[in-house]
Amino acid sequence: MTSTAQELHPAPTLAPGRTILELKGLEKRYPGTHALKPVDLAFKSGEIHAIVGENGAGKSTLIKLLTGVMPRTSGEVIWEGRPEALATPHEAMALGINAVHQEVVLCRHLTVAANMFLGEENSRFGLLQQRAMVRDAQRIIDGLGFDLPAHVMLGDLTIGQQQLIAAARATVRGTKFLIFDEPTAYLTRKEADQLFTLIRRLKGEGVTIIYISHRMEEVFELADRVSVLRDGTLVGTRDIAETNEPELVKLMINRSIEQIYHKEHFTPGATLVETKNLSGKGFENVSMTVRAGEIVGLYGLIGAGRSEFVTTLYGRHRKSAGQILWQGKEVEVNSEHDAIRLGMALAPESRRDQGLCLNLPVGLNLNLPIYKRISNNLLISGSREKAEAERQIADLRIKTPTRHALASSLSGGNQQKIVIGKWLAHGAKLFIFDEPTVGVDVGTKAEIYRLFSTLLSKGAGIILISSYLPEVYELADTLHVFRRGKLVATHGFHTASHEDILSQALAEKQEKTGGQK
Amino acid sequence: MSTEAIPAERPKRNYNALFGLTLLALLVLLWIILSVATQSFASANNISNLLRQGSMIAILAVGQTFVIITGGIDLSVGAVVGFCTVTSAMLINAGVPVFGAILITLMVGVAIGLFHGFGIVKMGLPPFIITLATLTSLRGIGLLMTNGNSISINNDAFQEFSRSSFVGVPNLFWMVILVGIPAYVFLHHSRWGRYLFSVGSNAEASRLSGVNVQRTIYMAYTLSGLCAAFVGVLLASRIGIGNPTQAEGWELQAIASSVIGGTSLFGAVGSVHGPLLGAFILATINNGANLLNVNAFWQRIITGVLIIVIVYFDGLRRRGK
Numbered sequence A: 001m002t003s004t005a006q007e008l009h010p011a012p013t014l015a016p017g018r019t020i021l022e023l024k025g026l027e028k029r030y031p032g033t034h035a036l037k038p039v040d041l042a043f044k045s046g047e048i049h050a051i052v053g054e055n056g057a058g059k060s061t062l063i064k065l066l067t068g069v070m071p072r073t074s075g076e077v078i079w080e081g082r083p084e085a086l087a088t089p090h091e092a093m094a095l096g097i098n099a100v101h102q103e104v105v106l107c108r109h110l111t112v113a114a115n116m117f118l119g120e121e122n123s124r125f126g127l128l129q130q131r132a133m134v135r136d137a138q139r140i141i142d143g144l145g146f147d148l149p150a151h152v153m154l155g156d157l158t159i160g161q162q163q164l165i166a167a168a169r170a171t172v173r174g175t176k177f178l179i180f181d182e183p184t185a186y187l188t189r190k191e192a193d194q195l196f197t198l199i200r201r202l203k204g205e206g207v208t209i210i211y212i213s214h215r216m217e218e219v220f221e222l223a224d225r226v227s228v229l230r231d232g233t234l235v236g237t238r239d240i241a242e243t244n245e246p247e248l249v250k251l252m253i254n255r256s257i258e259q260i261y262h263k264e265h266f267t268p269g270a271t272l273v274e275t276k277n278l279s280g281k282g283f284e285n286v287s288m289t290v291r292a293g294e295i296v297g298l299y300g301l302i303g304a305g306r307s308e309f310v311t312t313l314y315g316r317h318r319k320s321a322g323q324i325l326w327q328g329k330e331v332e333v334n335s336e337h338d339a340i341r342l343g344m345a346l347a348p349e350s351r352r353d354q355g356l357c358l359n360l361p362v363g364l365n366l367n368l369p370i371y372k373r374i375s376n377n378l379l380i381s382g383s384r385e386k387a388e389a390e391r392q393i394a395d396l397r398i399k400t401p402t403r404h405a406l407a408s409s410l411s412g413g414n415q416q417k418i419v420i421g422k423w424l425a426h427g428a429k430l431f432i433f434d435e436p437t438v439g440v441d442v443g444t445k446a447e448i449y450r451l452f453s454t455l456l457s458k459g460a461g462i463i464l465i466s467s468y469l470p471e472v473y474e475l476a477d478t479l480h481v482f483r484r485g486k487l488v489a490t491h492g493f494h495t496a497s498h499e500d501i502l503s504q505a506l507a508e509k510q511e512k513t514g515g516q517k
Numbered sequence B: 001m002s003t004e005a006i007p008a009e010r011p012k013r014n015y016n017a018l019f020g021l022t023l024l025a026l027l028v029l030l031w032i033i034l035s036v037a038t039q040s041f042a043s044a045n046n047i048s049n050l051l052r053q054g055s056m057i058a059i060l061a062v063g064q065t066f067v068i069i070t071g072g073i074d075l076s077v078g079a080v081v082g083f084c085t086v087t088s089a090m091l092i093n094a095g096v097p098v099f100g101a102i103l104i105t106l107m108v109g110v111a112i113g114l115f116h117g118f119g120i121v122k123m124g125l126p127p128f129i130i131t132l133a134t135l136t137s138l139r140g141i142g143l144l145m146t147n148g149n150s151i152s153i154n155n156d157a158f159q160e161f162s163r164s165s166f167v168g169v170p171n172l173f174w175m176v177i178l179v180g181i182p183a184y185v186f187l188h189h190s191r192w193g194r195y196l197f198s199v200g201s202n203a204e205a206s207r208l209s210g211v212n213v214q215r216t217i218y219m220a221y222t223l224s225g226l227c228a229a230f231v232g233v234l235l236a237s238r239i240g241i242g243n244p245t246q247a248e249g250w251e252l253q254a255i256a257s258s259v260i261g262g263t264s265l266f267g268a269v270g271s272v273h274g275p276l277l278g279a280f281i282l283a284t285i286n287n288g289a290n291l292l293n294v295n296a297f298w299q300r301i302i303t304g305v306l307i308i309v310i311v312y313f314d315g316l317r318r319r320g321k
Helices: A059-066 A089-095 A112-116 A130-143 A159-171 A189-204 A216-222 A245-253 A306-313 A336-342 A351-355 A362-370 A382-395 A412-426 A442-457 A469-475 A498-506 B014-037 B044-069 B077-093 B098-121 B127-146 B156-163 B171-189 B191-201 B203-208 B213-239 B250-260 B273-291 B296-320
Strands: A019-030 A033-044 A048-052 A074-079 A082-084 A097-100 A177-181 A208-212 A225-230 A233-239 A271-280 A283-291 A295-299 A319-326 A329-331 A344-347 A430-434 A461-466 A478-483 A486-492
Touching: A019 A059, A033 A059, A033 A074, A033 A208, A033 A233, A048 A059, A048 A189, A048 A216, A059 A097, A059 A177, A059 A208, A089 A097, A097 A159, A112 A130, A112 A159, A130 A159, A159 A177, A159 A189, A189 A208, A189 A216, A208 A216, A216 A245, A225 A245, A233 A245, A245 A442, A271 A306, A283 A306, A283 A319, A283 A461, A283 A478, A283 A486, A295 A306, A295 A469, A306 A344, A306 A430, A306 A461, A336 A344, A344 A412, A351 A412, A351 B203, A362 A382, A362 A412, A362 B191, A382 A412, A412 A430, A412 A442, A442 A461, A461 A469, A469 A498, A478 A498, A486 A498, B014 B273, B044 B077, B044 B171, B044 B191, B044 B213, B044 B250, B044 B273, B077 B098, B077 B127, B077 B213, B077 B250, B098 B127, B098 B213, B156 B171, B156 B213, B171 B191, B171 B213, B171 B273, B191 B203, B191 B213, B203 B213, B250 B273, B250 B296, B273 B296
Parallel strands: A048 A208, A048 A225, A097 A177, A177 A208, A295 A461, A295 A478, A344 A430, A430 A461
Antiparallel strands: A019 A033, A019 A074, A074 A082, A225 A233, A271 A283, A271 A319, A319 A329, A478 A486
16 A cells, blocks of 8 residues: 555554574675674664674675575574575565665656656555645654655755655655664765654664764764774674774774874975855855865865855865966966866765766776876877876775776775875876765774875875864864855864864754763 | 787676687587588688678677677667768769868768767766767758669779678778777777776776766767768779768667677677677577578578577676676
8 A cells, every 4th residue: 555644654663672683694605705704793673783893894784685685605694583685676575674774765857756766656546645745744754853845856855855855755765674774974064963863763663773884983972882893703782882993993904993093293384275255155255275285174064155155165165266376477278278277176075976986997097197108199108008097006005906907896985096096197286185984994084194194294285174073173184174165163283172163053052962972 | 118918908808708619609509500500601702792781780780899898879870871981972973082082971870970979978868868869860861862762982992892802801801800800909908998998897987087078978988980981982982973861770780799709788798709700600509590591581590590599698697696
């Protein structure tokens, strides 16, 4: 039958604490890799169970097995006491297992309501009951406390809002077991809080939540228990009250936490770029300088104007007023081409959409900005192409079998290294990193931060945009806070507290959002 | 001028070369089977004929491949060929020297390609639409110019060219080599070739990396238009008339050749040797079917089935990789 608002939460009458799903020796082998070594783990109803681990540790594999996307190699999955095959996604959904993925997998060109009921449309005599569906969807969304319209196209919402819709969608399907894969990667703090409220509410209704995140503070804020995967092995499960961040990080990477935020201070050199009262679409009146050897952090909520500011600086959008000075001289930057010629490099926020040619070789991606330099008038120098690519692969320790491997075959962290690496060869002076560590594991993060130091030591300057406060806080020599298109505050290294910076970014009297220390 | 350019680099992934080899094996296999099965296939006359038949589609397929690699499509090439037979015929009959007539006709192809680039880049039209529009209007313009009649070309030397051979190989096939070698170097050994791939893979990432995406798109369609105009000249020479309805459906044969040759319609995958082999495989099938007295209607069906089979196996191989 059709979903209606009344059936919204089918009120799982599960006794809390009862084992709902048990894995016995669950294992997955691919040709050549042992992605998941036999795992024994029991999930209880009404618990929030966090799973942490580096990229490639086996988290995605585990999710794929649980949601029926891939068949397991061996082992048993016992659902409510009965062994289940879990061979197809449909089977998993029929049991009440759903997942909300990091990247929204919904239809951008359908309305929010249509997405909510996709596959379970309300129809009468074969005709869609569109108005009823919009009404029901709106009721559900309102009931969850999200301030979002149900009749607009999904694509008109921000990524964060789409993520909330994806979560809401999962709740209408009689879900008993809900997996969140890095749900907050693209969310603002406010959206994340809404999501957390939803998650706690589901928990209260007896739903089991698996929560996968790279953000430790979220794990400690939400989870009841946490399991750690490393290299496909389950290395431990802890009650959240009995563990702490250093222990988890140690379990994940065998390395201590101080080594992650690798910060070296360099004496700032000459000014690379200066903006004077720069205004454009989405921001106004921004003045700042970036010197060689320093990291300038831009913190703010998504939509605060940081990305718009840097893309204008990078010639993507026209400025409406103000000046850009490059090494002391006023310049017009009318296109990315101009920016690149001056010596700027942008590592964009969305690796997959903007940073890489995924179905082309690693080497081609690395060399893309410098083909002009490694060609004579007509032909590319094959030996230089090879040498440049291999030098970057070695310098950045990009894990790839050869430079001919396709970029899509690499892990997220290694893909990010390609995005950075292609500018190193180009000899850029100013590096703009827009959310460089979204969806990247702790180990790769540490490598990316070390890369920053390498860049700085070579006399480059860095603009670092991040929505993740600890990242800009620990790395930026100068930290600018953006709010609603304006630069509202500037701090030196560690000269303000997290709370102060957060409230400056949020402006309105800030209720405690928890988690931030 | 650096001399190490060509041998040092194998820019294509190995499997692409392998695929080229298996296509070549398929072509040779077809030839062996047909030589055994028919008396006339292996005759010098028939081989020359086969090479002539395949040559023009092969050249179209090369231009088409540049466009498809960028993730686009050029449906206009058949119409451009027909239109260019008209322009070359009219120019030659008007007393323009043959060399000048050819040059002007090639410029017409370039102009059509630039127009496609303009439509896509500046007007934001999908490639399918703008080239479909050109397809139909060019036929119309040609019919207007000729009043619906064929124009006989009164220049024997011009027609002689496509009929004669050089060192035993038909001139038309030499033209494939004339186009193919520069096209290969361009696609695999120049930065513009790399940009075709990168734009087809991810235009946004290319733009952020400083690639001039708009110019790359202009370039792809211009080269396709140029190849089509060149084929128009060759066709005019071969049939000795200018007629705007000639080369009906050749755009589909060119696309089929390209796809059989391993080009992905999603962009970013393709080569020059693949489409050339694809074109001659198609030509061989048609030629062989004629010799075997297979009904012409069946030939079309066989061609369709073959496209599905080859591309399906190519897809399997890629996924298996």
